[in-house]
Amino acid sequence: MTERRRSSLKPSSLSVALVAALAMGASSLALAQDTPQPADEATQADATTLDRVMVTGSLIPQTQIETATPVMVISAEDIQMRGFQSVADVLQQSSFSTGGVQGGQTSASFTQGAEAASMFGLDPGYTKYLINGRPMANYPALYNGADVFNNISGIPVALIERIEVLPGGQSSLYGSDAIAGVVNVILKKSVDQAELSVRGGFFSEGGGDSVRLTFANSFGSDDGRFNSLLGIQLDTRDPVWGYQRDLSDSYNAEGYNFSPASRDFVVLDAFTGGYYFMDPNNCENAAGNFGGTTELWTRPGLGSYCGSYISPGYRTIRNGKDAGQIYSYSTFDVSDTTQLYAEVMGLYEDVEYATGSNYTWWGTGTSFGAFYDPRLPDTLVNLQRAFGPEDIGGGGYRDIMNTDTNKAYTVTLGARGGLGNWDYDAYVSRAEYRLTENNWVRFRGPIDNYFLENVLGPQQGVDPFFGVYPVFTPDYAAFYSPISPEDFSSFTGFVDNKSRTWDNLAHVQFTNTALFTLPGGDAGFAVVGEVGNEGWDYTPDSRMVADPDTLLSDIWGQTSVSGNGRRSRYALTTELRMPLFDPLTVTASARYDSFDIAGETIDKPTWSVGIEYRPVESLLLRGKIGTAFRAPSLADTFQGVSGFYSFATDYYRCSGEGYTPEDTEGCTYDSVQYFGQQAGNEELEPIEADVWNAGVVWAPTHNFSISMDYYSWQIENEVSAISGDQLLLGEYYCRTGAAGTPITSCANIAEWVNRGPSGDLISLFTPKVNIAKQSLELVTAELNYMLDIGRFGSLAFAGNYTNKIRHRLQTDPESPAVDLLRDPYSMWIYDSYAKTRLDASMAWATGDWTTTLYANRIGSTPNYLAYAGGSYDYEHPSGQRAGKWGSYTTYNASLNYRATDDLTLSLMVNNLLNKMPDDQAANFPGTSSTPWNNYYYDILGRSIYLEAKLKFGGK
Template sequence: MQYSTFHRNALASALALALFPPFAALAQAQDAQQPPPAEQAGAPAETGPDENARTLDTVTVTGSRIKRAEIEGPAPVTIITGEQIRKEGFTTIYEALSSLTEVTGTVQNDYDWGQSSVNASPLNLRNLGPGRSLLLINGHRVADYPLPYTGKSNFANYNNIPTGIVERIEVLASGASAIYGSDAVAGVVNVILKKDIEGDTLRARYGTTTEGGRSVREASWSGGRHGEDWSVAYTLQYFDRKPLWSHERPFMDEESDSPRRNWGYGGVQQGVATNTPQVGIRLYDVASDQRIRPPAGACDQFGGDFYEHNRILYNDFNGAQTDTGWQCANRSVFQYWTLRNGSKDLSAYVYGTKQFGDVEAWATVGYWDSTGKSNTFMPDWDSPNYIDAGSGREMSLLRYFVPSEIGGIDRALTKSKETNWDFNAGLRGTVFNDRFDWDLMAGRAEYELREHFPTIHEERAAEFFLGPSLGIDPATGLDIRAPDYDRLWNPVSRGGYDSVRAVGDKQARTWLTQASFVLSGDLFEGWAGPIGFAGVVEAARQGYELRPDPNTLGTDPVYGTPFGNIETGGGDRNRYAVGVEFKVPLLETLTLSAAGRYDRYDAVADDAKNTYNLGLEWRPFPSLLLRSSYATSFRAPDMHFVYADASESVSDQTDYYACLSDPNRQTSNCPGGTGEPYHIDNPVITRQGTQDLLYETGDSLTYGFVWDAFDGFSVSADYWRIDIENAIDDVGPDDVLLDEALCRLPGSERPLDKPERAPPSQALCDLQTGRVTRDDNGMVTRVEVGPINRAQQSVSGVDVASRYQLSTAAWGTFDFALNWTKQLTYKVAQFPGDPFENSRDRDRQMRYRGRASASWNIDKWTTVLFVDWIAGRRSDRYGGCTALPNGFRPDVATDCTDLREDPDTGARSITYGQQSELVDYYNQDQIYWNTSVGYQATEALRLNLYVNNIFDDHYQDKWCGGFAYCVANPVGREVAAEVVYRFD
């Protein structure tokens, strides 16, 4: 097919002048005989005698299995090349993909509390969640990451794809289940690996940050060879990125680094961020509710990590102070947390082909070995209550360890050792006189993980700090101990620490065996052109297994665990699918695409799922494409949603049934904190998977245009919308208890502090009331939680993209690219009947983001300037009230006015009648500039220099809560140098 080059018209010139005024003027000064601009990445070079025409080979583009000559199709596809990834300053595939404007959702941070994936990086396309986009490698599925995201659902890891093996990445950010099956709800990311390499290339790169920490070392060797009937391509890559520690960023190493206007009442009084600084060493007298003061100078012995702190509780109602004693408190609570995890990776990749007559055999094998490093806690031991043999008092103690005691900060790291290998092989050829292409493949992928985390052995720690048990106190049933308090108050030797240290060992594995057969080609010549066809048959078996350290299980573990809720589970299931796709030219300028697919999964309450999509392409002029697509999609329940074993934890809850049925309650809410009337003290919370889940279903709509306005300039704009029904998510204990109350007391009003939603349905009532267990006195003892089909979601927005290339005789070649996405709506209804309104601003979603690049090539020099920006996200505290000067934060329901009165005495609060402001604040736009400069020193040698985040911006929410992750980018400016040497 040929593309004609358009003569500039008035509208094209106006666009050029508006978007790139200086370069438009320069372009007009050039004579029309200038050579045409280079093609976009992935497009073939210009051929033929007509300099105003280009002939394109047929290629397969993500979103269709039918080969086509046109780069653009009925749904927009974003392409980013491997070379572009490097020039824009990215060292990993995940970093590059995260900069795409289609990625409008956030994911769990490296330094989140309770982080469940030390060495994994999920992607959140269209803000629909990490599990709702499909990752493909060379068009084939990959094994899931072995650990569930946030302990609940499976996802693909974008962190284990080495940059050295990537030819290009194609991203389709709309539903594509009719082509690829489950998970392709928000889109598909297809990573195309290098297959055709001639010669060898060595790369070596070193980088660091200008503020210190997080150095990066990278080396790779890639190459290829060809014979008359064979070829081979190979890549070996080493990558080592050190963790970034919080103490290397002093503005993020303690709670007091949060803005003072966010501090609570007690924090304002004490000059600290919170009322209760994190404990370092504490000896507690249970009977008197007092902390025993440390010996003089004890806290100062730990290298400045601890300080002596008088823990005073401040009543923000009447200003009363309660002295609870003294302790050694942490000076910088987060200083030994990692703000960015470290990773050391070794990867290898080989792709080979061999021709046997008209049939080509191919095989590819990839191997990735990695160790991730993370830390969000320091080793500590919190003793059970005991009877002090000397004083006869009931006591407890808490002891944190510091790096000088444990043998260095590296011994506090959680290390995730991961191995991922993927092997695929197949045959391909043509049939019926080369009319149809066929491809038969089979493959196996396995992903294994072994996570080691330092912890404290409960029994050995008790012996070390408390001494052996001297018997059982008959009054309390507690152990009688004769503690050696010198061990508590003085630094412990390395040997002493090792005597109580233990290392947890968590193991997990996923696997995938798959096979497929694809047939594609032209069925026959239609009235307006050939009728394209593709058919696919697929079969697969996937499985997973979570094997936590058995010592961390049970209600009285041998090892203390950092987070307490241990995920276990395992199972496998089969998947079968068949699909067809057609491309039908209706007119010379109008093409219809249609696809349908049947998928069946084991262990799903639904039997199977049918999906389809339709697309239209209309080219009223050779340079203008008007396009639209509609697709249905689905997602099978995640393996961990189905096969998770029962696990237990405990946490305080609120008894809403007791609250709503209490005729004497004096508040419109249900106070359930410690000491309050509707408090439930540590009921058992149990969670497990279920095979009663239905498929998530969805649909997506896109429409827009692509305009090749004139030589070197194109622009596209597309509207998109994605809807999901029956979305699977956990129901938490608070929801279960509230629904139980509303179901048992029909017509009751919801507490004012609970969001409005429809009354629970009868089906939901049957489920929720059965999940609450009460004893003979009506007290809640157990709450069952877990996944159900409950939510409805919808997102919509607009994508705009443009490219411009200008070639000059004297000044070289200029390339410009701009991508911009605006999220128009974000809607979520947690349960059927809930309000389904646009909550984009209320839920602090980003409004828009963009990426742009400008590159200049002249002689031996290449320069690239790249900018990534996110804007329109409201403050973390948006919709709440700012704090009064004493730290108290009124409620929105009182118009941000303090109207508190003591229900017993009628006394008013010390700030009664004072009013603060409503937070209606947008965060500062996050704009990061990268640049790279390359110099071709010789034909074989190239030197590159990279600077990321040129202006060393961090961006902190001035209203954000009291935790360090309110900072958007703790890394700051990064610099790197690279040497590239190519030889035959």
């Protein structure tokens, strides 16, 4: 379609320089392949023909690349040259990713099969994700069992044209969820030639072998009125197992205290936590488990048991995956002023993972609480028995992996064109995401019956202490013996939890880039109307739902989230861009959102005002102030009573042994299991934020630009589920009278903490309420520089930096705010934070060769003892001290060779120096099976990829 209007405005020198920096800093591969041309002349020629373009962060096409809203652009060339293998790689390694997230390394998390990113350490759900400017469908399962978010695993990275990252609150343009910022993934609309690429890779430490096949081609009608792109990406990836890495193949041999084997066969004193060794065969019958590594062990001060030192290795630390994505974008020119378009995206993805032996066991505590053995007359006891690969049979743990099957599609039909002086864009879209979690489980009735028949024997009454717990006289020789794979399969199997989200949206936008004339040029105006509805439905297997009276489900040791709901919405957005004078432009936007949730109307207006001041052509001073919000999510509103199992420190019972919350190491109740319950709240209110940013962009030459921006958030009315740790710490304060502030009232704590007759912790209720708030301040910087070195080619330098100045969280009105940058305990329990993050690249292009070195630096973070001791001054009796781990830098390198005009060969080595967080292990206890901060660092090591990309045919 012929463009209706082209701008008559000449771009400023600043725009020219920034286009040049973008072209040279981000597209080194293209530089190496193009016909030689002086860099300044080539890029300036392109820049001076800059027409009005759409920039994420504005609804109005414009000639300025940099505006009042800073935008970080990650091009397809960046993704290729820096070795990124997925959108998750791109975003998790970006400088704005200063917070840790759950993922494949966090065994048994609620969304272990999904991938998320956090912008500046704010919740993943605080970032608005767009694909081609349209919202992504939410992932059906809940992050940490509590919050909706976007799974970025299924975006076809090889079909991306660029990713635009827009930091700061952006609700006045994009509505709910855009508190932290916006990520707009822009996919290709056409290719000049058909493209076929094959990429394969592996890890030097083992595991994770992968192959990716991508095909894209454009085709159209002879008259040029119809054009279409079809793209397909296929991926397959093996998992990485814990036993394939030194840090995760066993318990922590480098820890500051005794490193024991796992308690695979143990009789536990329910009163003291000590062990009774009751095996008449001294572990000989169990010796074949875990590859013949099970033997007799003794933990000082506790007792003896049978266990394996290497059992923690039987888990995955990176998911396996088989995936396919299809993408099509088509246009049809009805006339010179009207174009129809259609966009289709589809995803099918199977993700496999194993949670490991720590979550593959049976014990009497879950079903019976404890039991009485007349041969041990002074106490109650519990049995605990882990299952080894020999018990499972066949492929061992590979046969009981969980599989998440993801099916998603988005269909968009629209029209764009012109009506007089106005441009319009109208579309309708439908997005749906279906998730089936095929989880390996132990069936409660069959597994308990098996051990009743083969180990415990018939019940012989109730205990003499409380008259509640059953009496058994177990056959301990049978307890310490292997289980046949046939017996194992009789009480285990798989269940399917099914969930989905869907989103229907109708959108219409009118834009006038020359509404009226001001001294600085034409004023632009845009107005957008939207109406839609969305839904969420999480339906666990009926056997996973807990009985409200017993808190137990038909699945041993597990329950599941449940809930469903829908909401309708409409919104009206306006934006006005006014060049008041040649150097001064003011942009104002406002939006009104209204939601109908559970029969109640929740509405929220938001606004922003931005200023761009250019005292000279090479300098931009900018600032923006406004508001942002997040509507109550469907999960927060409609989540039913759901349960989970977790571990926490029972501070009150530890106090009975003389321990304080600052030091519970050695306490019998330092890590006790409990059943947690959560539920939605239909009376929740929107989360609100006041946001502003100010910065400067300087481009003294066409080859150099630098920018620096300051951001501030004040977020109020946050939804918070009180954590089990906070609840139990509050109980300690309430029941002992010790100095400290409970998380909520002592009356609430007494109601929400449920204990058994002997004082043992049974369950905790952690409700969702609007009680939290947080403040965040940070500085970002970006640099791009191009150096022409004559016949030796060109060098391109790029860097991005984030420094968090302040991040404070107040979990409820009665508690003091915690410092998420300086309080080590808070930094850990809220998924970990780094104060600074830097990414930088240097690319050299000469002839047909291009090479890039990319560095990613994580600033210092608190070590484990700083968290455990609650202070950087804490010193463990072993001599290990609290403090910080130093900065952590990894390097990626790539080499690209254009063998022919149509064939490019690439070699990419990620984590070039095979950097691992090995030095963290000494600061963890020997009992740890994860002696590194797995929310922030990974132990995958060096990966090597080879790719061949072939172009053929013509458009």
